[in-house]
Amino acid sequence: MPRVLISDKLSPAGIEILEKTPGIEVVVNTDLSPEQVREELKNFDGIIIRSGTKLTAEVLDGQPRLKAVARAGVGVDNVDLPTATRQGIVVMNTPAGNTISTAEQTLALMYAMSRNTVPAATTMKGGGWDRKKFTGSQMAGKTLGIIGLGRIGLAVAKRAIAMEMNVIGYDPFLTAEKAAEHGIEFCSNVADLVPQADYITVHTPLTDETRGLIDAEMLEKAKPGVRLVNCARGGIIDEDALADALESGKVAAAALDVFTSEPPPEDFRLRTIDNALLTPHLGASTDEAQELVALEAAELMVGYLTRGEIRQAVNTAAVSGAEMADTKVYLELGYRLGLLIAQLNKGRNMKRATLTYRGEAASKKYKLITSAFACGLLKDALQDPVNIVNADMLARERGIELVETSRKDPGDFATRVGVTVETDQGELSADGTMLGRQYLRLIRLGDFTLDSFLDGTLLIYHHRDVPGLIGFVGSVLGKHDVNIANMSLGRKQATPGGDSVAILNVDSAPPAEAVKEIGEHAEVTGVQVVKLPPHGEEIPGVTS
């Protein structure tokens, strides 16, 4: 039975969904150290986290059972994605559920900074009444600069415009026209935005490009008395440079909800600076946001574990339950073609695999079919488990380029998936189709057209098409008690005597002596046994 661990505080609504799903066992334990999470995960198929659980490379490495991570929230910077992908673990997130709450937190912090709400309230609690000291600054009429105009950035813009602020913004992935539609004056870069703003708020992910985006040099360009907010990720505003600028008075106030290290150390410099308003990563911490992200994360996990559905994945292609059910037979076809080519390849160095989708196949989610092919291609070559989540990455890492082409017109078959693998010693190619949406057929091998079952054991021999050979092969197999279930012949020219291939679907693997005896026949130019899974066997990484 699939088991799901919840290792961060999650709204009960989400837990209930998992508990009510028959066939899933859920365990909530929010007190685990990273070492304990690592140990626990050995016994779980899925984990639901928020930002508290750090799924580092050490935690994720060597977790053969773990299949899925659901992040109840946006940021997946606490998950080592390359390791998760390499291990074939799907990572999904719930990006929209906490947008409004985080935008509200941003505005709440801007208001609090402008009106000295926190120090004024603290003074009163201490018995004081100081009206002069806490004179504030009105926000209406001021300019707010927003860096990062995604979900939260735009939600902040909408609210700030309603508060009668002038909003300017920068985002490399938004056009000036789109920004204008949201009432935002577009800046061409951060350096252009910073000197114009009375308030600056950042809403980007933390990347190599955004780390230290607002640093000492950028703060130099800012208006004296600027106020800054970071409700995105710690480090986008350089914490040391900010502390200096607060102490010098260049920055009037700053509000940080997120920190480079969470929690920050006790002696964290900004803790001691009066006009630094610090909150412990509370942007998404409202009942409403938590309920939304918990429900969504639980549904993502249930969908994946019970229906093979992949939604909101950050490290693989999305596929709905219905699409998965619809595409599954194609995944099987791609996977089996991969297994076939891998066994025919015999150690040659592969450079590029081109997959051609024709007819109905061209209308399917063929990126996933390509992944299934790559999974078959690499499955027996690698020490580590390969599945449809990590196969593309593992192929790329080995220098195998995966190329896809598609043609809607069906040609001779209603649907067809073709593969050509270029190696350092020539090409290998094969085409498959299906009969009745479940019986998979090999319809081409190299230059030969044929019709063979694509499951179980295949005895493949290349030969010259002469009389008596089929009888010879049949008698050798019969001698060794190997039953032939199906036989298909393909030859290059219509007349006998030319190059041909025969594929026999046999009910048991022929022993080595039988293969040797067939291979030694004067008219046989090559013989090989290929082993494919029996009909209907699961594909690694496909859960239903």
Ligand SMILES: NC(=O)c1ccc[n+]([C@@H]2O[C@H](COP(=O)([O-])OP(=O)(O)OC[C@H]3O[C@@H](n4cnc5c(N)ncnc54)[C@H](O)[C@@H]3O)[C@@H](O)[C@H]2O)c1
């Ligand atoms: N404090 C919290 O509790 C909390 C809650 C939710 C989200 N977040 C964080 O808020 C941030 C934004 O979340 P979102 O849901 O709006 O994400 P989003 O993906 O919708 O938006 C991010 C935007 O940043 C832009 N961007 C990327 N690189 C940029 C750069 N160099 N300069 C300017 N813009 C750039 C992107 O184009 C995108 O439009 C994320 O870091 C997320 O983790 C924090």
Ligand SMILES: O=C(O)[C@H](O)COP(=O)(O)O
């Ligand atoms: O990325 C996010 O969604 C936010 O940082 C919220 O994180 P949390 O769910 O751990 O509060």
